[in-house]
Amino acid sequence: MIELYFAATPNGLKIRLFLEETGLPHFITPVSLSKGEQFAPAFLAISPNNKIPAIVDHAPAGGGAPISVFESGAILQYLAEKTGQLLPSDPRRRIEVLQWLYWQVGGLGPMAGQIGHFNVYAPEKVPYAIDRYTREVARLYDVLDRRLADREFIASEFSIADVACYPWIVPHEAHGQNLADFPHLERWFMAIAQRPATLRTYEGVENAYQPKQALTEDERRTLFGQGKP
Structure with missing residues (x-):
């Protein structure tokens, strides 16, 4: 089972799109970026760059302890290799x-x-x-x-x-x-x-570049600052 740490940014959505395309069993753990949840110690242990997305594979090939992966490109390659889908072997x-x-x-x-x-x-x-x-x-x-x-x-x-x-x-x-x-x-x-997978991925997703309301100064510092709030 794949645990996806997710916010609806383009990088987060591309992992969700992969999961919908392949049907790989998963569940989503939301991460509120404006609230600074990306700086929580438990999340930093998985994603030391304090960015989403990140995953934890709770059933890795060959068994053993769960495997965590951060960086969206690495995640896509890992999941493609795990499933044998969307990445040719040739x-x-x-x-x-x-x-x-x-x-x-x-x-x-x-x-x-x-x-x-x-x-x-x-x-x-x-x-x-x-x-x-x-x-x-x-x-x-x-x-x-x-x-x-x-x-x-x-x-x-x-x-x-x-x-x-x-x-x-x-x-x-x-x-x-x-x-x-x-x-x-x-x-x-x-x-x-x-x-169909794209329609499922984007159902109910708001445009990340059209926030419903203006950011507060604290939210702006958290999202675009150089460190945790």
């Missing part, structure tokens, strides 16, 4: 998937997260930052658009590369992007959005 196809998984973790996610922050959460507009990150995310969208020009999925067949990237395209408006400018990416995005 070396050529496998490395194709892993390249795009790491591309998302190292590029698309961090850059999209930055423009989302400066567009939505920053207490004041910083034109240089907004321009820089909007342009970089547009470049990354274009990379994905060109990749999808001649294939249905990012690595030819549906894989953890698609699972990793989709939640980071969902908030494209907050990223200052128009999907109509990226027709192949838009086609892929609409197809993933209609998958």
Whole structure:
């Protein structure tokens, strides 16, 4: 049984999407980031970087003590290897998937997260930052658009590369992007959005870049500060 420490951010949602796609038995332990629950000692023992998502595999292969994993890319790779799903065993196809998984973790996610922050959460507009990150995310969208020009999925067949990237395209408006400018990416995005697992994953999930009410100063410090409150 997989325990998922979860908040409805793009990184949290991509693990939930994997679990829905594969049907791997799991349960969810919510983590309130605005309340600082990511700094609790019990959570830090699992995720020392005080970030979600994190998992605990209470029934690891071969038995023994539970295995905890933090960092969303590592979690996706671990779960794919555990289940034998969404990550090919053939070396050529496998490395194709892993390249795009790491591309998302190292590029698309961090850059999209930055423009989302400066567009939505920053207490004041910083034109240089907004321009820089909007342009970089547009470049990354274009990379994905060109990749999808001649294939249905990012690595030819549906894989953890698609699972990793989709939640980071969902908030494209907050990223200052128009999907109509990226027709192949838009086609892929609409197809993933209609998958039953995606519909289950996003049912009742609020847009992380459209909070219902303004953050308090304490919540802002907790979410965007350099340490625990």
